[in-house]
Amino acid sequence: MKCRKCGREAVINMRQHKLALCDAHFLEWVSEQTQRFIEKYEMFTPQERILVAVSGGKDSLSLWDVLLRLGYRADGLYIGLGIDGGVDYSSQSHVMCDKFLAGIQADLADRRSQTADPQLAPADSNWKPTLHMVDLAHVYGETIPQVAARTTRGRGKPCSVCGLVKRHVMNRVARDGGYDVLTTGHNLDDEVAVLLGNTLSWNAGYLLRQAPVLPADKPGLARKVKPFFRFYERETAAYALVRGIEYIYDECPFAEGSTSIAHKEILNQMEKDSPGVKLRFYLDFLRAREQGLFAQQAAHVELNACDKCGQPTSAPGRCAFCRLWEGKKTAEVGQASQV
């Protein structure tokens, strides 16, 4: 298979685009496509400050890499969940994020010294990316497995608690750090698996909200965007590989046997028989919703500020996150340490 652009040996063939590319042109293509998605879906501008939630995996580190190389002012946020799973999962993930940051800082400094390309330092030539770190055990006194075991929300699997905690911490760091936008590395496979789940149960609330861009719930809060939502998982993995980004290969130990993994397998089988079906499923969904397929739900949820942390919540007093820690001594809205 030859690269469509230069005829060299291709490293990847994307059947849904009928496009094979060599290593250099694949990196370029990912970068160009990301920029195109950012503009098309009005995710953010070069003037805005961006927070990238990084897990140490291929998607989020690749996203951070692409955004920085495109000249965006993107800082990272790593949340230490305290998950071990026999593979020292959380510590290893953190190491990957640190390594990535050291590498990209050196890269960017090199490129800055070699070129006068203003895109590499759009607003402030002294700016360099940082990594925020919030360690749950340190800040809140418990790891994810611990808090899940203590509360009914955990019910054997900590995934629901983990999602709640991550959303809260991401919001808080984005707000406290004055970020305009919070980005996550969700790829198409992630999004389509969620869409399939929401569709199988015809969950109106979720179907109406699932989107590559979620506006800020309240003034002052960051909007949430997913610049990689049109890339297949194998493409983000290929990007990390070709770019030489080290990342943690293990899935979260708690993900095993999850519905979303089962849905991904189903969708991959469909994709094999019908290349592009995953992408069309998601894009057709966005198009149909845009064209008014779904009724505007009359039941508008009123959000108010949590008594304790101030984040938007539909609950009358404290938000679900703050209630999670009630009765538990914490270091109280701890500062995110910075690298």
Add this chain to the structure above:
Amino acid sequence: MKCRKCGREAVINMRQHKLALCDAHFLEWVSEQTQRFIEKYEMFTPQERILVAVSGGKDSLSLWDVLLRLGYRADGLYIGLGIDGGVDYSSQSHVMCDKFLAGIQADLADRRSQTADPQLAPADSNWKPTLHMVDLAHVYGETIPQVAARTTRGRGKPCSVCGLVKRHVMNRVARDGGYDVLTTGHNLDDEVAVLLGNTLSWNAGYLLRQAPVLPADKPGLARKVKPFFRFYERETAAYALVRGIEYIYDECPFAEGSTSIAHKEILNQMEKDSPGVKLRFYLDFLRAREQGLFAQQAAHVELNACDKCGQPTSAPGRCAFCRLWEGKKTAEVGQASQV
């Protein structure tokens, strides 16, 4: 595995219902459930005249069997499509329908002579089921493969033409015969495969119309109902087997490689991992639509009577069916011969 009702050896285990039943209790259960669905979804009443579209397959013959045993006045309609496919498909299908009719007529006569059960002859004790037969080659001058090959609508596969022709003929026979309701043997697997296809492409028009009961498009036309839409395919097959109904095992030769078969395989795999997912997917869809998930589409399609056949059509002059035969000499709206 034991029958839940009597403890005898079960012939089927329905994981989605956590229900295993012996042969006798399974037959009883299918019958009771069918009656329940007919009432719950207001499909028809014992006073109405029913036309069952029969293909010679397990679903439609089982449906006809159940309806007759429940005491409904249900006649059959067999459409001779002229499909051979190396297995003499259409002729064999017709033979199965004839055989079934002979058998059930004898059965019903026996039961009538033995009991005074008025349900067996609800309106007229002399009534007995008949089978309408419309042979396309005879009535319209061409078989399905022939008309598909002649028209652009065929495009290699005659399935689209076949669907159009069958809908037209079913409507016509129902109208000419004064039937109140047209029933088809679609089972849950059929319905869910279609739903998955409509969902993957987010086809608003199809999503809004897919239902177990479709009201008559125009006064005087029969409504269309699917009394078996909640039974899994393996259940209708088991019913035919246990009841001793002979049916044609072959799929239509043109169905091979179809999208709906691919979707059925995907859904069966999901069902294996998560028993009941097919049923929930469909019922949740009906519930969500009932609860107003979808917007009422403003674009109401105005139907008018076809210039030639009088059936409702969105086209200004002749309907798609009549245009299909233009330039082709036909025996002109031939009479359905009756057995």
